[in-house]
Amino acid sequence: MSASSTSSNPDFDFDTPIDRQATSSLKWERYAGRDILPFWVADMDFAVAQPIRDALAARLNHPIYxxxxxxxxxxxxxxxxxxxxxxxxxxxxxxxxxxxxxxxxxxxxxxxxxxxxxxxxxxxxxxxxxxxxxxxxxxxxxxxxxxxxxxxxxxxxxxxxxxxxxxxxxxxxxxxxxxxxxxxxxxxxxxxxxxxxxxxxxxxxxxxxxxxxxxxxxxxxxxxxxxxxxxxxxxxxxxxxxxxxxxxxxxxxxxxxxxxxxxxxxxxxxxxxxxxxxxxxxxxxxxxxGNPWRLALLDYLRGNLERIDAVLADLPELALQPLEATYLAWIDASAMQLDDTQAHFEAAGIGLNSGEQFGEPAHLRLNFACPRAVLDEGLERLVKGVHQASG
Ligand SMILES: Cc1ncc(COP(=O)(O)O)c(C=O)c1O
Incomplete structure (x- = not known):
């Protein structure tokens, strides 16, 4: 996986993958030790904005909490x-x-x-x-x-x-x-x-x-x-x-x-x-x-969404809900007629939220707040999952 420089704003780095495995991250722990990339729960794989980290460091310097x-x-x-x-x-x-x-x-x-x-x-x-x-x-x-x-x-x-x-x-x-x-x-x-x-x-x-x-x-x-x-x-x-x-x-x-x-x-x-x-x-x-960082984030997320749009345009089996807000793509997989949609895609190496927990079982939710290279890898696995079902 190579991290291409794709951020539209060079002041912020959303491209470089950060290893979260040592932090007991809920998102990454679910699939620890397995070749499944996590695109589920709603947190982002981006470093927190510098002004927030600076403020936390300054507060930590005061020794009473x-x-x-x-x-x-x-x-x-x-x-x-x-x-x-x-x-x-x-x-x-x-x-x-x-x-x-x-x-x-x-x-x-x-x-x-x-x-x-x-x-x-x-x-x-x-x-x-x-x-x-x-x-x-x-x-x-x-x-x-x-x-x-x-x-x-x-x-x-x-x-x-x-x-x-x-x-x-x-x-x-x-x-x-x-x-x-x-x-x-x-x-x-x-x-x-x-x-x-x-x-x-x-x-x-x-x-x-x-x-x-x-x-x-x-x-x-x-x-x-x-x-x-x-x-x-x-x-x-x-x-x-x-x-x-x-x-x-x-x-x-x-x-x-x-x-x-x-x-x-x-x-x-x-x-x-x-x-x-x-x-x-x-x-x-x-x-x-944090607003400059937020605005750059929104641009980056729009770029990621374009990637998803482009890949799903060639996959009639998956219908993307036109996205207005959030970094969570809502995908209708009902055309695939799978018994367990989430498990099927996990077998292809991509961990998504099952639509079942939201009340629409044949759907998937894909969290695309991650470096673009990681998203591209995940999308390759998504395509593989679709082909495995039809092949
Ligand atoms: C709609 C909505 N409400 C609440 C939460 C969680 O909020 P909190 O962690 O502050 O309880 C989420 C998390 O994804 C959410 O999507």
Missing amino acids: GYTVASPSLVEVVSGFLEQEHGWRIDPDWLVWLPGVVTGLAVAARACCDSGDEIMVNPPIYQHFYDSHEDRRHRLLRVPLMHQSDGRRTWDIDAMRRACTDRTRLLMLCSPHNPTTTVFSDEELTAVMSLADERNLVVVSDEIHCDLVLSGARHRPTAAAVPELSHRTITLMSASKTWNIAGLNCSFAVIPDASLRQRFCKSAQSIVPMVPPLAYTATEAAYRD
Whole structure:
């Protein structure tokens, strides 16, 4: 495998492969000792931006790592970023710091639902939308995303309205959407919030992928698109996906309504640990100094996506969902009619997420946030897997 110099921005190196085997990386440990390249779980094989690493090193130099709160400078940086990037002006009081977005999903369910209440989700969906609250106390209403004529996936508002009962309390949105990559428009957000208002629902909007839009679409926070209904919203965000610091555990909820925020915080008490000091440090550096790196990353990811597009154009067996956001390609392999799609491709040397965990078993999810030479090797193995099935 040779690392060709393909970064469009010479100030940042996304090309050089980094050996992660010594770091107990979840992504690489799964296939340790086997000739299977990992393209599954959503973290990136790129070095974290230098300003973040410098800030961490400086914080490590102080020898005490005790309980820590969000600093005023962090709050200012995050508020400024939301306003500048997403046109969303927040009140700093609305922020609740959390060690994870999935934690936020689970806390929201506890805060908004009594035993027997219902939570609506829209499959296919990131697996923790199913299990972050599946403790048999809450019922899940699954209303699949529909296909538009161009294949784009979106909410089926009529079906969602029909599915609501008088026990439905919470609507869990993923925006941009993992795994279908949809960036929802203002019209779509308005329609879903109108339904929430009509049925008196709280809306949790998981926007962890909002700074990873690759198409010409623009992400709008749900609460910003429909400000008059923002009292119904709990928005969950994090720098973790965009700046590759998922292992550091820092995210935040934005909850404009004071009583909803209070309920949320009460439900988090004694089960949710504090955010670690290094996680705050990395998050502040990411939002304050990480934008040049992020913009270069998006360019690099677009280049990787072109590679995938080109390879899949010659493989009618695999249909790529047109990608709007995230570094996760959603691929329909149903034409191959395999019993176990993931295992089939592992046998060809490429480790992908099975669509089953998201609710569409004949799909695969391919994480393309890796050096281009590694992606090319993976794509060769993907092609091999297709040919092995037909040959
Ligand atoms: C939609 C979505 N939400 C949440 C997470 C995980 O968030 P955290 O690690 O902060 O719990 C992911 C990770 O891939 C994700 O895709």
